[in-house]
Amino acid sequence: METVAFYSYKGGVGRSQLLxxxxxxxxxxxxxxxxxxxxxxxxxxxxxxxxxxxxxxxPFTGGAVPYLLATADGAESAPPLGDHxxxxxxxxxxxxxxxxxxxxxAPHRAYWAALKALGDKLxxxxxxxxxxMAMLDLQARIQDELxxxxxxxxxxxxxxxxxxxxxxxxxxxxxxxxxxNFEAFDGTLAVIEALKNxxxxxxxxxxxxxxxxxxxxxxxxxxxxxxxxxxxxxxLTLFVLPHDQFATAEKAISEPLLIKYHELFQxxxxxxxxxx
Amino acid sequence: xxxxLLNTLVTEAIWRAEELEALGKRxxxxxxxxxxxxxxxxxxxxxxxxxxxxxxxxxxxxxxxKAGDYDRAQALAxxxxxxxxxxxxxxxxxxxxxxxxxxxxASRFQHAAKHHTPRExxxxxxxxxxxxxxxxxx
Numbered sequence: 001m002e003t004v005a006f007y008s009y010k011g012g013v014g015r016s017q018l019l020x021x022x023x024x025x026x027x028x029x030x031x032x033x034x035x036x037x038x039x040x041x042x043x044x045x046x047x048x049x050x051x052x053x054x055x056x057x058x059p060f061t062g063g064a065v066p067y068l069l070a071t072a073d074g075a076e077s078a079p080p081l082g083d084h085x086x087x088x089x090x091x092x093x094x095x096x097x098x099x100x101x102x103x104x105x106a107p108h109r110a111y112w113a114a115l116k117a118l119g120d121k122l123x124x125x126x127x128x129x130x131x132x133m134a135m136l137d138l139q140a141r142i143q144d145e146l147x148x149x150x151x152x153x154x155x156x157x158x159x160x161x162x163x164x165x166x167x168x169x170x171x172x173x174x175x176x177x178x179x180x181n182f183e184a185f186d187g188t189l190a191v192i193e194a195l196k197n198x199x200x201x202x203x204x205x206x207x208x209x210x211x212x213x214x215x216x217x218x219x220x221x222x223x224x225x226x227x228x229x230x231x232x233x234x235x236l237t238l239f240v241l242p243h244d245q246f247a248t249a250e251k252a253i254s255e256p257l258l259i260k261y262h263e264l265f266q267x268x269x270x271x272x273x274x275x276x
Numbered sequence: 277x278x279x280x281l282l283n284t285l286v287t288e289a290i291w292r293a294e295e296l297e298a299l300g301k302r303x304x305x306x307x308x309x310x311x312x313x314x315x316x317x318x319x320x321x322x323x324x325x326x327x328x329x330x331x332x333x334x335x336x337x338x339x340x341x342k343a344g345d346y347d348r349a350q351a352l353a354x355x356x357x358x359x360x361x362x363x364x365x366x367x368x369x370x371x372x373x374x375x376x377x378x379x380x381x382a383s384r385f386q387h388a389a390k391h392h393t394p395r396e397x398x399x400x401x402x403x404x405x406x407x408x409x410x411x412x413x414x
Contacts, residue, residue: 071384120303125405128344129397132404133385136397140387164409169400194410199403201392 001143004268005171007155007163009187011042013177013214014241018261019152020048021253023088023098025265030095031149034085034142038153038166040065040115043103045154051086051100060086063104064138065114071134072122078137081145099146124165132169136201139170150269159191167191168198173208173268178227180213180220185227192234210268211236215243239264279321279328286314286335293342305343312339316352324361337370341377346398350374 006019016039023033037045043063051060062084070079081101088098104111124131142151153170156163167174174195178184188211195207211231213224228238241264244257253261293307315336322329333356340349353370356362381397382389388397403411 125401126344127398127401127405128341128346128381129394129399129401130344130381132397132401133381133388133392133394136392137385137388140391144387144390159409159412161404161409164404168410190412191410194412198411199400201396201400203391 003151004173005153005155005167006175008177010184011157027090027096034148036101037103043106046102049088052089063102065104069118124161177212180223213240217243282318308343
């Protein structure tokens with residue numbers, strides 16, 4: 001299982017949308033994919049990857065936060081993954097499959113209460129190592145039981161414990177997205193530096209970082225050139241996704257952006273030596 | 277400090293920690309740290325040859341673990357095991373307390389434990405705690 005975390009230092013870059021399209025791309029290649037929403041404070045992946053629920057069926061109440069809370073509460077055994085993940089319908093003729101573990105039933109009061117309780121009981125930096133083991137266990141359990149080819153993680157924006165854990169510890173590859181301003185780029189650059197120097201667990205390879213300038217517009221050329229140059233010095237190649245007014249408005253995506261998405265996914269997932 | 281007073285304090289501290297545990301893990305952590313520190317004082321005041329001294333040593337290590345401070349528990353255990361007069365039964369008991377803590381984590385997180393040890397997770401948690409997210413606070 002390859003774990004790819006989608007991260008952005010600032011919000012509004014199209015991170016969840018890119019993840020959702022990446023999942024669909026992989027399903028089209030016949031891959032099994034689990035999408036995991038670790039953006040606990042502002043979860044939204046379930047809007048991008050909606051499940052099919054028959055009319056009248058009860059609302060889904062599972063997700064990563066309720067799952068981790070049940071684990072932290074000291075249950076004899078962790079709850080079944082099936083109670084906390086949902087099957088996402090994929091397009092006809094697709095050979096792959098897609099399951100989503102949303103953060104939880106957000107945006108509802110019970111979710112925020114569960115998140116508060118989780119914060120009181122389980123933190124990644126808990127010195128006992130329990131918080132760390134709980135997150136590693138969730139990832140390993142997904143691998144053992146669901147057996148996907150890819151785990152795609154929507155990581156928390158900014159500099160947070162959970163975002164850091166998702167990227168520096170859980171991920172094999174980190175997609176770092178930013179839009180065309182120095183506020184976003186400077187923060188992203190600091191995080192990329194940190195990712196490249198992050199200590200790894202035994203048996204883990206160094207993190208692969210893929211920087212992406214998203215929603216590029218004509219007047220972003222200066223920062224695109226600057227970013228390209230700075231990142232090249234660090235041995236990284238910048239990938240640019242054009243601005244798309246339909247995507248920004250969360251409507252259907254126009255063809256130029258779709259083409260760029262596919263170029264990116266080929267680079268991300270089809271491992272030729274120059275892509276490593 | 278008088279051992280009688282320390283015994284009273286540790287009894288109260290244990291009661292408080294247990295009560296706080298009912299409210300949630302996090303509020304109880306510092307209470308267990310208090311217990312461990314008082315037990316440590318008792319262990320200093322009472323020789324290892326006395327039963328009360330051995331109980332205090334086990335209590336200090338056990339409470340440090342309940343406080344989530346494995347490093348401190350390990351350091352205390354190492355110091356008590358190194359005491360010349362420490363009986364083998366105490367050394368064994370202290371080692372078992374630490375091993376049980378590891379086993380409890382490994383059995384709770386069985387999938388992760390196939391790839392990573394609780395010791396490694398603790399080491400990373402410690403680095404994480406010291407350096408902050410992305411090591412930005414380092």
